[in-house]
Amino acid sequence: MPTITKIEIIELDIPYPHPFKIALAVMNSARNIVIRVHDSDGLVGVGEGCPPRFVTGEAPETAFEAAKLYAQILIGKNPMEIDTRLRELEQYMLKNPAIRCAYDLALYDLLAKHAELPLYALLGGEKKVIYSNRTIGIDSPDKMAAIAKQHVENGTKAIKVKVGTGKAEDIERIRAIREAIGNGVPLRLDANQAWDEITTINILTALAEYEIEVCEQPLPYWNIEGLKRVRERSPIAIMADESIFDAHDAFRLASHGAVDYFNIKLAKSAGIHGAMKINAIGEVAGIKCMLGGMSESLIGVGAGAHLICACPNISLHDLDSPFHFTEEPSIGGVDFQPNGTVTLSDDHGHGADVSPEWMERSKKIVISEK
Numbered sequence: 295m296p297t298i299t300k301i302e303i304i305e306l307d308i309p310y311p312h313p314f315k316i317a318l319a320v321m322n323s324a325r326n327i328v329i330r331v332h333d334s335d336g337l338v339g340v341g342e343g344c345p346p347r348f349v350t351g352e353a354p355e356t357a358f359e360a361a362k363l364y365a366q367i368l369i370g371k372n373p374m375e376i377d378t379r380l381r382e383l384e385q386y387m388l389k390n391p392a393i394r395c396a397y398d399l400a401l402y403d404l405l406a407k408h409a410e411l412p413l414y415a416l417l418g419g420e421k422k423v424i425y426s427n428r429t430i431g432i433d434s435p436d437k438m439a440a441i442a443k444q445h446v447e448n449g450t451k452a453i454k455v456k457v458g459t460g461k462a463e464d465i466e467r468i469r470a471i472r473e474a475i476g477n478g479v480p481l482r483l484d485a486n487q488a489w490d491e492i493t494t495i496n497i498l499t500a501l502a503e504y505e506i507e508v509c510e511q512p513l514p515y516w517n518i519e520g521l522k523r524v525r526e527r528s529p530i531a532i533m534a535d536e537s538i539f540d541a542h543d544a545f546r547l548a549s550h551g552a553v554d555y556f557n558i559k560l561a562k563s564a565g566i567h568g569a570m571k572i573n574a575i576g577e578v579a580g581i582k583c584m585l586g587g588m589s590e591s592l593i594g595v596g597a598g599a600h601l602i603c604a605c606p607n608i609s610l611h612d613l614d615s616p617f618h619f620t621e622e623p624s625i626g627g628v629d630f631q632p633n634g635t636v637t638l639s640d641d642h643g644h645g646a647d648v649s650p651e652w653m654e655r656s657k658k659i660v661i662s663e664k
């Protein structure tokens with residue numbers, strides 16, 4: 295059996311051309327950590343984690359340091375025993391799901407390369423074309439409506455709209471967008487915890503006529519009982535995002551009947567292993583899932599697309615973070631068109647890696663066997 299001989303930890307600092315505003319934060323760049331796991335058979339598995347300080351409590355600086363500590367746990371061990379390796383990481387240091395995600399994706403990529411299979415096939419899936427929504431950040435109703443119109447003209451099949459600055463403004467945003475794009479393309483709202491219960495019920499009641507597919511995380515993450523009460527009175531389906539990280543959260547939300555959808559993000563679930571557990575709980579409870587993301591490049595997004603192919607219960611796809619970047623730091627992997635169409639390759643693993651230019655320019659550390 296192979297052993298892990300070397301781990302590279304790389305920080306990608308990817309600027310945005312325009313700030314991206316949501317109710318929780320304004321983002322100007324993505325600082326993601328890539329892990330490259332080398333083994334004694336000469337294969338390399340690649341994974342990415344995007345540490346969002348306002349969701350998982352991880353900053354790029356802490357994630358980089360955590361990655362160094364986790365590397366010491368893995369060096370010299372068999373990378374194919376994924377369940378055991380991931381449990382060892384969690385037992386050594388709890389939390390830090392975004393950086394544990396980078397390790398999880400790298401181990402799955404490596405296993406698929408050993409099996410000489412695309413990642414979706416390793417996971418038991420079927421190759422298919424995926425249609426991601428395009429996401430519009432918070433801005434004036436007119437500007438958001440103009441962007442939505444452009445996306446729909448380009449062929450985008452669903453639009454996700456960030457809201458959460460106040461009742462009148464948020465209702466006006468949706469009215470303006472629906473007026474600009476007409477009917478037929480579903481809108482998905484994301485309030486990122488900005489509303490309280492009565493505000494949510496009032497807004498969603500007012501928006502019932504605007505063909506809203508789902509409202510994501512209207513309430514603060516801790517308010518599970520509130521989500522249940524909102525769901526009982528809302529004409530629009532409710533999705534948990536910041537309220538669900540792992541399978542324990544999924545079980546709690548399902549047991550309470552608190553939501554209609556789970557938003558799985560690999561940076562919260564600590565990667566594919568945890569994501570499949572959440573999806574399984576959703577599936578048996580009759581709860582559909584979205585696969586969302588933080589600000590991953592096409593490395594993390596591509597791995598997510600492979601997971602979607604193996605999990606039909608993940609019916610909504612929100613993968614468009616690479617379109618916020620001035621420049622894509624990876625090569626290979628999925629093809630992602632501006633209209634949201636994601637096409638997988640048949641390369642072994644997920645197929646993506648850091649480009650040579652970005653390898654050269656990025657902060658990096660290598661941890662090897664002694």
Ligand SMILES: [Mg+2]
Pocket residue numbers: 484486510511535536557
């Ligand atoms: Mg969200």
